[in-house]
Amino acid sequence: MEGQILIHWNWIVAIDLFAAGLSAGAFIISATAYFLGKEKYENMTRIGAYIAPFPVIVGILALIYDLERPQLFWKLFLTFRPTSVMSLGSWLLLFFSIFSVAHFYLWLPERFDYLKIIQAIESNKFLNRFRGNNLTKIRGLVAGFGIPISIGVGIYTGVLLGALTARPFWNNPMLPMLFLISAMMTGSASICFVGCFVKGFRGMSREQINTNKFMIHSIDFTLMVFSIIAIFLFILGLYVSPRSSAEAVHLIMGGEFTLLFWTLVVGVGILLPLALEVYELIPHYIGQAELREHNPWISGIITTSVLIGGFAMRYVVIYAGQMAQVISS
Amino acid sequence: MARYGMVIDETKCVGCHACRVACQNQNHLLEKEAYNHLEEREYGTFPNYAREFLPVQCQHCDNPPCVKVCPTGASYKRKDGVVLVDKDKCIGCKYCIAACPYNVRIIKKEGYIEKCRFCIEFVEQGGKPACMTTCMTGVRMFGDLDDPNSEISKFIIKNKLKQFKAELNTKPRIYYKKA
Numbered sequence: 313m314e315g316q317i318l319i320h321w322n323w324i325v326a327i328d329l330f331a332a333g334l335s336a337g338a339f340i341i342s343a344t345a346y347f348l349g350k351e352k353y354e355n356m357t358r359i360g361a362y363i364a365p366f367p368v369i370v371g372i373l374a375l376i377y378d379l380e381r382p383q384l385f386w387k388l389f390l391t392f393r394p395t396s397v398m399s400l401g402s403w404l405l406l407f408f409s410i411f412s413v414a415h416f417y418l419w420l421p422e423r424f425d426y427l428k429i430i431q432a433i434e435s436n437k438f439l440n441r442f443r444g445n446n447l448t449k450i451r452g453l454v455a456g457f458g459i460p461i462s463i464g465v466g467i468y469t470g471v472l473l474g475a476l477t478a479r480p481f482w483n484n485p486m487l488p489m490l491f492l493i494s495a496m497m498t499g500s501a502s503i504c505f506v507g508c509f510v511k512g513f514r515g516m517s518r519e520q521i522n523t524n525k526f527m528i529h530s531i532d533f534t535l536m537v538f539s540i541i542a543i544f545l546f547i548l549g550l551y552v553s554p555r556s557s558a559e560a561v562h563l564i565m566g567g568e569f570t571l572l573f574w575t576l577v578v579g580v581g582i583l584l585p586l587a588l589e590v591y592e593l594i595p596h597y598i599g600q601a602e603l604r605e606h607n608p609w610i611s612g613i614i615t616t617s618v619l620i621g622g623f624a625m626r627y628v629v630i631y632a633g634q635m636a637q638v639i640s641s
Numbered sequence: 642m643a644r645y646g647m648v649i650d651e652t653k654c655v656g657c658h659a660c661r662v663a664c665q666n667q668n669h670l671l672e673k674e675a676y677n678h679l680e681e682r683e684y685g686t687f688p689n690y691a692r693e694f695l696p697v698q699c700q701h702c703d704n705p706p707c708v709k710v711c712p713t714g715a716s717y718k719r720k721d722g723v724v725l726v727d728k729d730k731c732i733g734c735k736y737c738i739a740a741c742p743y744n745v746r747i748i749k750k751e752g753y754i755e756k757c758r759f760c761i762e763f764v765e766q767g768g769k770p771a772c773m774t775t776c777m778t779g780v781r782m783f784g785d786l787d788d789p790n791s792e793i794s795k796f797i798i799k800n801k802l803k804q805f806k807a808e809l810n811t812k813p814r815i816y817y818k819k820a
Binding site: 318320321378379380381384385387388390391393395396397398399402472473475476477478479554633634637638640 | 706709710711712713714730731732733734735736738739740741742744748752753754805806808809810
């Protein structure tokens with residue numbers, strides 16, 4: 313028995329990493345779309361704002377549930393420890409939840425304006441600043457300050473694992489980057505999914521549908537290319553590292569998680585949607601042809617497979633990371 | 642101030658697990674819980690072949706990764722170098738378990754994380770850690786690393802010793818004598 317292999321973090325932690333990344337990604341895409349074109353991409357911004365707060369809440373609940381003493385989780389917020397990524401992450405998640413709920417609220421339709429619901433507040437100088445006439449300014453501020461925080465959340469989920477020298481499979485600078493890219497991919501996939509299937513295209517002109525669709529597909533396409541690069545560099549990084557890492561990479565290169573990793577994470581999560589994106593976009597890029605008629609099947613497959621791949625990636629990384637041990641004489 | 646450390650003479654270990662049982666008794670652990678364990682390794686090819694028992698417990702690192710990653714400050718290091726867990730602060734996030742390269746931390750059923758404490762209550766009263774008391778070959782040696790006249794300091798000077806997984810920069814305070 314050379315070292316013991318015990319799995320202490322299971323799929324519940326994978327849910328948290330996935331959900332936090334999904335929320336962060338939806339926020340980043342939504343806020344970026346807002347800055348790129350307030351009217352042009354309004355639909356993307358709005359849908360992203362409606363999605364962002366909910367997965368992260370599920371994720372936080374999963375994280376608290378996974379504690380051995382869930383009732384004591386508030387102790388995380390009594391201290392701030394810059395050397396502990398868990399401490400940094402819990403503060404980031406706290407601020408991110410606040411910002412994503414604010415972002416959500418600011419994009420609700422007019423009738424939810426609290427100034428209209430409770431008329432008395434209108435005369436209050438402090439409270440009437442946040443809605444009403446100042447709406448555009450407040451939206452911009454929340455989106456602007458929210459972007460760095462959500463990038464922080466996207467990165468934290470990877471650094472949480474990557475900062476541990478004791479786990480050779482995780483201890484790789486490419487892991488946080490991979491997590492961030494995957495977070496943005498799942499975020500944009502969720503926006504696309506809700507846009508196509510929950511909200512639908514009622515009341516949108518064909519041109520509006522096309523601009524939004526073109527934008528989200530282009531974002532997806534770029535992110536997928538980058539995630540292939542990140543996965544390549546991640547695996548290469550493990551191969552060219554000391555013995556423990558080179559042994560650890562066998563878990564996904566011939567070992568226990570090979571099938572799961574290459575079919576679900578790479579095949580379903582990246583290559584399949586990438587092929588469909590190419591089918592959708594390349595005629596437009598090269599021949600400058602009109603975008604294809606919207607086909608719900610293509611959007612549906614792209615979004616669900618990206619989401620499945622994103623979760624599978626967290627799952628494989630969580631388990632493989634705990635099974636790989638430092639080899640030492 | 643004393644600076645506690647330990648030497649484990651691996652060449653003497655016969656793999657009887659008496660240290661584990663003593664530790665379990667001392668710390669009222671359940672059957673499956675243990676603060677120390679034996680890692681068995683085989684290496685070489687016949688006829689140059691060897692087998693070794695490696696007793697592993699908390700290394701009380703000078704640069705402890707568990708203390709660094711603890712989000713609530715429950716894992717801490719005392720001035721005399723003993724790394725402990727404050728069970729009132731521990732929320733059971735298990736991040737320290739993931740961060741420890743020696744796999745020596747366990748979850749108690751009350752939900753906090755615990756590990757070898759060098760039996761510090763007994764050491765302060767002049768006693769020895771429990772794992773030493775039942776060892777029939779005297780594998781372990783415990784004492785003050787700051788005192789040049791202590792048995793352990795002299796042994797460290799005289800012998801060529803190694804630290805376990807020292808390349809991870811944990812600066813362990815347990816020294817191993819290898820075959």
